[in-house]
Amino acid sequence: MAKDHATDDLNAVRRNVDTANGLPNEHYTDPATFDAEAKAVLHSSWAGLAVGADVPENGDAKPMEFLGIPLLLLRDKDGDVRVFQNICRHRGMILVDAARKIEGAIRCPYHSWCYSTKGALVSTPHVGGAGHNTHDAIVKEDLGLIEVRSHIWRDVVFINLDGQAEPFEVVNADLIARWHENTAPLYHGGDDSAFALDVQCNWKLAVENFAESYHLPWIHPGLNSYSRLEDHYNIEKPIANTSSGAFSGQGTLVYRQLTAEDGTTFPDFEGLSDKWNEGAEYICLYPNVLLAAQREHAYAIILEPIARDRTIEHVHLYYASPQTDDDLRMRNTAQWKEIFEEDISVVEGMQRGRAAPGFDGGRFSPAMDGPTHCFHDWVAAKMGATADG
Structure with missing residues (x-):
């Protein structure tokens, strides 16, 4: 693709959500673009590497x-x-x-x-x-x-490879403020609370999928049976400038705790307001960390970009207490693993779809896809594109 054509395509990503296109195919399929994006997007940001x-x-x-x-x-x-x-x-x-x-x-x-x-x-x-x-x-x-x-936040070890980013607390001040109640200690659940999924897709597709709830009725029918699509809301913090942070995701007004047969639940985090009694939020902290905040457990997913078409998702679950019920904890891990595995066919299908030469990056539903467009816009800005109305 000629350079000026590629620039035009990226500028089109930065339009308002109702007229924007998604990122061009080469951002998912081309090795040279993968390398360029790694430096412009991942090296220059606070990227997730591991957990403490x-x-x-x-x-x-x-x-x-x-x-x-x-x-x-x-x-x-x-x-x-x-x-x-x-x-x-x-x-x-x-x-x-x-x-x-x-x-x-x-x-x-x-x-x-x-x-x-x-x-x-x-x-x-x-x-x-x-x-x-x-x-x-x-x-x-x-x-x-x-x-x-x-820098460590919520036990995630973030790295800035080029050393030029503003301090983590400055870059991500808006999310830190949004989750200001969620400051209680997090205790990793141990060996049975961590797993990895090796997925044949570009790392960005995992971010895009996690950001939105639009797919719940068809991909997660079990989850949607009690936390319905209409119970969710969009979360968007768009990019202000290329050195600022951005995030997007979704929240639910109907969060259901996992409960044992005898009524046992995990202990709640301290200091939470009533918002979290039945609410939860799931946020993509750009570029590659997916976070959950809930009343009694949390998780972090670190996306490891192996190649343009391969990503390893490292999943870690956390609790409000260092001691939790073994059976309940293992059930919780199994439940989330099942949900995340339901997404694999979707992100891998989108990866295969990016081989279609006529695909222009797709369009966004202004009502449902705002969080995904927010991420595309951030990537395009980091790659040097300018807002196009």
Whole structure:
């Protein structure tokens, strides 16, 4: 596609929702566009990487990749969660190749350079020749691990790869204010409260699907039987400028708690107003984190963009207490897993549909698709498109 034509197509995404087109096909199918979008959208934003519960104890380390970049998620000796590039500053060797606890220092397996859990280079054996562990050319203070800017909110570890974003609290001030009541501690449910879904679709399709409730009657008939389409409302915080945050999603006025046969429910989070007695909200925090706020449990879904047509959805469930009923907790995980699996055929079907050369990105229902258009508009703005009326 010629550059000026591509620009026109992106500008069309930024029209008002009643006349806008969706993002062009190449944003879902073209490897070069995937790479360009990664830098313009994912590198420049506060993207979700993991959760703090992935490294629960001091010294826990977990190697990860994000867009092909080797990273190390680490809880240091003082309990702070950090993200480093998972490479030695000597020759670029991968430092940690499997999740483990760091006892003492992080040792490079190649030449045994060692780093503290805070990233400082502390040992360079034989660097000045056999038996000489220092050299004037090797300044340890300049060769610590490369730390990736990170921030934790609702236990999600967000990273800003290019280091240029405004502080997380500034970028996402509107959502933080919206959920100002939801500040009680979150306790991860443990191994039975986490799972991953490997989905053959572009990561943006998972965001689009989560943002709207339009599909509930047909894709989630069980959920729609008690939390009906007409019980939902749209949530939209559009982009103000390319450095500001944005989010969208949906809320329900009819949230039903999971209840055991004896009437047991999960304990509620403290400090919530009556709004949350029967209400819940499900929000896409751009670019790639999907969040739920409910009276007695929450969840976070981190979308890992593997390729233009493959995404891994990492799902984590949280509770108001560190101790919850085992059977009820496992039922809750199974219930959400079933709901999220119902969406797989939809997002994979849309991915296959993007191979149709005549498709112009589609149109939006102004009444039902506002949250999805809000996301498309944000992506187009990050890619340099201008508002087109």
